[in-house]
Amino acid sequence: MPTFVDMTRCDGCGECVDICPSDIMHIDPVYRRSYNIEPNMCWECYSCVKYCPQQAIDVRGYADFAPLGHKVRVLREPEKGAVSWKIKFRDGREKNFLSPIRTTPWGSIKGPAEYDPPRDADLATQELAHEPDALKIEGGLPALRPDQLKRGLI
Amino acid sequence: MGTNPFAAVTEFWSPLAMKVYIVLMIAAVIIGVIFDVSHKGSGIYFAERRKRSRALARNPLSSGKAFALAIETLAEAAVSGEFDKTPRRLSHLLTMYGFLLNVITTLLMVFVYPTATATPRVVPMLWMLGAVMVLAGGLWFFLFLRANVAVDGDSPWHLGRADLFIGSLLASMAFALVWHFAQARYPGTVGAYILFGLYMFFMTLLFVTVPWSKFAHVFFKPAVAYQRRVEEATGASDLPSPSTQNFIVRS
Numbered sequence: 001m002p003t004f005v006d007m008t009r010c011d012g013c014g015e016c017v018d019i020c021p022s023d024i025m026h027i028d029p030v031y032r033r034s035y036n037i038e039p040n041m042c043w044e045c046y047s048c049v050k051y052c053p054q055q056a057i058d059v060r061g062y063a064d065f066a067p068l069g070h071k072v073r074v075l076r077e078p079e080k081g082a083v084s085w086k087i088k089f090r091d092g093r094e095k096n097f098l099s100p101i102r103t104t105p106w107g108s109i110k111g112p113a114e115y116d117p118p119r120d121a122d123l124a125t126q127e128l129a130h131e132p133d134a135l136k137i138e139g140g141l142p143a144l145r146p147d148q149l150k151r152g153l154i
Numbered sequence: 155m156g157t158n159p160f161a162a163v164t165e166f167w168s169p170l171a172m173k174v175y176i177v178l179m180i181a182a183v184i185i186g187v188i189f190d191v192s193h194k195g196s197g198i199y200f201a202e203r204r205k206r207s208r209a210l211a212r213n214p215l216s217s218g219k220a221f222a223l224a225i226e227t228l229a230e231a232a233v234s235g236e237f238d239k240t241p242r243r244l245s246h247l248l249t250m251y252g253f254l255l256n257v258i259t260t261l262l263m264v265f266v267y268p269t270a271t272a273t274p275r276v277v278p279m280l281w282m283l284g285a286v287m288v289l290a291g292g293l294w295f296f297l298f299l300r301a302n303v304a305v306d307g308d309s310p311w312h313l314g315r316a317d318l319f320i321g322s323l324l325a326s327m328a329f330a331l332v333w334h335f336a337q338a339r340y341p342g343t344v345g346a347y348i349l350f351g352l353y354m355f356f357m358t359l360l361f362v363t364v365p366w367s368k369f370a371h372v373f374f375k376p377a378v379a380y381q382r383r384v385e386e387a388t389g390a391s392d393l394p395s396p397s398t399q400n401f402i403v404r405s
Contacts, residue, residue, distance in 0.1 A: 008196070008378045013242060014301030027302040032316035032368065034301070053238035055393055075394045081401035084394035096394055100401040108405070136404075 001059040001072070002042035003049060007033045009056035016048035016057060049074050050083055078106035110134070156278055158263045159334045161270035162341060163350055169268040175354075176264055179361040186364025187373055193365060196374065204381065212389035223387060227380040236379060245294040249323070252287025255280055256327065282334065285327040292324045318367035319360070326356035 003025070005016075010033040016025040017034060024038045025048055034056075036042060049057045049072070059072045069090040076083050081104075085097040118129045132140045160172055191197040215223075230236060234250065237243035259281035267273035296317075302308045313321060333349035340346055364370055385391040 008199075008374075011236065012301050013238060014305035015238075017301060017305040027306050028316070029302070029314045030316055032301065054236070071392055073392050073394060075396065077397055079402070080397050080399065082397035082399065084397055086392065086394040088392070098394075098397055098399065100399075103401055104404050105402055 001044060001061045002039035003036050003044075003046075003057050003059050004039075005034050005036070006056045006058060007031065009054045010034055010052075011054055011056075013053065015051055015053060019047045019051050021045060021047065046074070050076050052076075076101075081106075156275040157338065158267060158270045158273035158278055159281070159330075159337055160260075160263050161268060161273065162337050163347070164268075165342075166347055166350070167354075169264070172264050176261070179358070182361045183364055183369070186362070187370050190365045190370045191374070200374075200377070200381070207381070207385045207388065207390040210388075210390040213387065215384060215388050219387060220384070223383045224380060227376055227383055230379065231376045236375075241294070242299055245291040245299055248287045248291025249295065250291075252284045252289075252291060252327075253323065254284070256284030256288065256330070259284060278334075282331060285330045288323060288327040289331075292320055292327070296320055296324060315366065316368065318363055319369050322356050322360040322363065322367070326353060326360055329353040329356055 003016075012027060012032040012034065014027060014034065017027060019025075022038075022041050022043055024036055024041050025034050026037045027033070028035050044059070046059070049059060055073065055075060060068060060070070071086070071088040073086045073088075074083060075086075081100055081102045083099045083101050085095075085099070087095045087097070089095075112129070115130045115134065122129070126143070127141060135141070160167075160169075234243045234246045237246060259277050262277050263273060263281065267277065297310045298304060300308075300310075300317075302314075302316075303310050303312060329349060329352045333346065333353045336343070336346040336349050360367075360369070382391070386393070
């Protein structure tokens with residue numbers, strides 16, 4: 001079910017244009033509101049639906065095989081680390097879901113460029129860049145010692 | 155610079171003509187909004203939405219609560235609380251209050267103090283301040299915050315129909331300041347009158363193009379925001395209820 005935009009809610013901030021991995025959310029040149037330029041190419045990742053600060057984006061099926069009348073509405077609350085969903089079916093049933101999305105405050109995760117560059121010696125370790133500090137795991141990542149591995153593998 | 159700019163052009167443009175012009179512009183905005191609402195069908199859409207939300211209402215709304223929601227909506231609109239990002243909000247506030255200041259002082263200078271000597275110095279100064287605020291907020295938005303420019307890759311100088319409102323607003327305020335400066339420095343010259351003409355042209359463009367520009371959002375955005383609050387209060391909103399749990403447990 002591709003996305004569509006409620007023009008009365010959209011304020012043209014462009015967040016959906018920025019986040020869309022398919023680059024199909026664009027700004028209407030007449031009304032400066034966002035719209036899906038190519039619903040057939042929508043991955044239905046719901047990134048824009050969840051991210052829209054005005055809850056202006058809904059999803060709907062292709063009208064040629066899915067009669068309209070349903071609704072998928074999303075409320076993102078970054079201050080609570082939650083995304084709530086209200087799914088309304090065409091027969092009137094309604095289902096509500098609450099999804100935790102993170103446990104740390106919004107905006108608190110450092111980007112890769114904010115860390116020190118990796119050292120050459122780090123290439124010899126099995127840890128990825130900035131591990132284990134970035135993962136905030138005290139004492140380092142849990143790893144098997146060679147004597148704990150199956151015989152014959154090393 | 156602290157003189158009434160409209161009193162300085164009375165030989166060219168009489169006070170009565172200015173008063174009639176302002177009344178015509180107010181009428182143009184009212185007619186434009188009505189045309190916009192009926193032409194796009196947004197009036198019918200809004201009425202159907204109200205009807206649907208009344209049918210879905212679970213909690214009745216008292217008149218006191220409705221009044222409180224209207225006050226909350228106005229309070230939110232007064233601080234542009236609907237905007238998620240601080241730059242957009244600040245630029246909108248500068249533009250909105252600058253425009254209001256400019257319009258109110260224009261009305262004062264035309265209807266209350268039509269002569270230069272009677273006009274308190276503070277009124278034209280506030281008129282200029284309003285124009286400067288519109289230019290600051292409007293240019294910030296126009297050059298850096300317009301979604302098609304900031305996110306969609308268009309040039310900062312890109313112009314389209316969506317820019318009719320902000321473009322005519324910026325041009326009218328810019329020519330207001332330039333004309334006022336020219337009028338104070340070179341009074342009664344052809345150049346000053348041409349600048350006055352350009353100011354009037356862009357002001358007219360701003361007010362008569364309401365059906366094709368974004369001017370109407372000044373009125374329908376608060377109306378939709380109020381309706382949304384009513385739907386949330388009556389339980390008719392299609393949005394999920396806010397989460398009762400907080401999942402942020404780490405810093």
